[in-house]
Amino acid sequence: MMIAIILLPIFFGLSILFVLKLDKLLNIPILLALSFALGTGVITQWMLILGILQIPFSSTSINLSLSILSLILLVVRLYSKEKLCEGALYKDLKPGTKNIHTIILLLFLFATIVCIFIISMTIPVLTWDAVATHAFNAKIFYYEKSLTYLPNMPHYTYPCHIPFILSWAAFTQGEWDSQSIKIIFPLMFLSFVFIKYYFLRLLTDRNSALIGTGLLCSSFFFVYHATICYxxxxxxFYIYTCLASLCLWSKFQKTSFLVLAGLFAGFVSFIKLEGTGYAVILALILFVMLILSKTKNLKKKIxxxxxxxxxxxGIAAIYHCYKYFIVxxxxTDRSDKGDFDLxxxxxxxxxxxxxxxxVLAQKYLTNLFSTNNWSTVWPIFFICLLKLKRKNISPEMLILFLFIALHTVIYTLGYTxxxxxxxxxxxxxxxxxxLHIFPIIPALIAMILSGGQEHKANGLKR
Amino acid sequence: MRNKNIAILFFFIIGTGLFLFILSVFFDASFSQLILSINRALSLRNHNLCPAGKLNDINVFHLIYQFSIFLVFLCLSTKHFVHHSKYNLFADMELTDILKQVAFFVIGILMLIQTMNLSLTAKKHLDQYAGLNTGQKYQKVLGDKYSFSQFVHQQLPAESTVGILSEKNLSSAQWMTAHRQLAYFLYPLDMREVRKEEINAYIIIGTTDPERMIPEGYQLTGTFNKDNIVAIRTAP
Structure with missing residues (x-):
């Protein structure tokens, strides 16, 4: 049933992308990658709703109901006459194999993906947080089939995306297997690589997009985290996809991208506690972008x-309301609970x-420049900044810079x-x-390398 | 243009050889020892931080920066002191362009090392775990810790609530990890008070003469080895 773990999220995600008519805009690889990301987010939100309604978790209650909903969405799409999006954005987005650099980078990406699948799928759940919390909670959801024991579970205040998706994988294949549920993570990595490349390709030129994707995978920490259940x-992944969708919305002005960004920002809030903070930051960035926009009228901005x-x-509210009012x-005894303190x-x-x-400055500098976490991506980023001219800063780059700035300010305040x-x-x-902001850095490097301007040669349509 | 790029790549490769030669003299190590040490220093991993290893007490990333500066210095020397335009590869480059070229060459080398490390890890995993089921894999990695959890499953009724006793400090890193792993493997036997039901069995771990720790009203139901046993409640 491993194939169902791959295909079901894609099916659920695709139905939403079809309703948003993004199939008219994007090509098949990015549609599949996006639909996997979207599908996993939808599954966990659906499980939360089932849990709140006290409907027992099972493969039928989750997958059958979502399949019916997805079919309904597809039917709606078939009979919908409203044209949300028109005009494909893509034209020959493939990396190509014309020069030696491209071939080397493609080989590097291919080898990394294969190794991640092998490493991830040969070692079952073993790392600390996974065994102590995420996979353990997932196992409880799998055996108890409900949220009944959530208040007694380890780190009960943490959002449940990862435990839910792991237990969903177990429900789908009909048994708890600590090895096969891990398939979610390498699949997410694969999906991330495609999204990274194709989004960059829509915003920059072929070489820069490939370099950006290569730089992302050169981070040992990033790659290692794709093999463990953290x-x-x-x-x-979700933050980057949300920001990429916002960038595409800013560039192509298609409402579907804004809806997509909204969905991912909501899903981000269900992964970690700080996810809600990120959802607020993302809204703030959109607010700034709208204030700066000269092409939209006030009504459109609102x-x-x-x-x-x-x-x-709205997505964030479902979990938070459940947590505050029910969990x-x-x-009864809050004084003993360290979690409540969070x-x-x-x-x-x-x-x-x-x-x-x-201490913060010292830790940041050591982390960015003297550890094996990020390879030499950060020094390259700072070197590229030397080449960046103010006139070349596009609105899309501004979105990414703003996110990094707000992230840094908030974490600095939080830590100090x-x-x-x-x-x-x-x-x-x-x-x-x-790590949450790391994928933005290679994207910015790619954008700076491509000159921060629209590449007319690649056939992108406004 | 393409020839120039290849020439620059060739130039950087010679520069790398030169730097490795200087390092090997400085560290009194052979080329192969040096390359192996660098590879090892770049392969450390942890879920909280991938630390950089050290070579002769020098952080490997500091060496990488020294290497980058060395290459930039070589490029600038060529730009300023080689007057024959055919051989001056960097004549029309600004400092930022040279920095960029060097930075991408260095990260290219790091990517190569990472791919080698990942491939070796993947090969090691395949050699060790291919063809094993999940239980056999856990058995291979954790040994007795996993066997004990399977033993407890055999000894107790499904969905028992299990308490844990030990003469070891269960808050220490080693024993806390063992505790969490046991709890994970044992579920639906509840060891972490998830169902908030009354304890009806105890496991006693890491204790010499564990039978002395069996609480009143419980009896020994299984002995895994001299340090680890299972006891079950006798009376309601």
């Missing part, structure tokens, strides 16, 4: 903003702040002013929080 890989926020915050209410930020203004800032300094000190969180 949440951060999925987090950076509609765009609400389209995005209603979708993303927290069922906790939802309450304790701000501490003191002279210690300066010492913390020094709150109790979360402990995570910085112990080297447990910094790399993983940088």
């Amino acid at each position: 949440r951060d890989f999925t987090m950076c 509609i765009s903003f609400f389209t995005f926020t209603l979708i993303s915050w 927290f209410n069922s906790i 939802n309450h930020i304790q701000i501490n203004f003191s002279l210690e702040l300066f010492q913390r800032l020094t 002013l709150t109790q979360h300094f402990i995570w910085l000190k112990t080297d447990t969180a910094l790399s993983r929080s940088i």
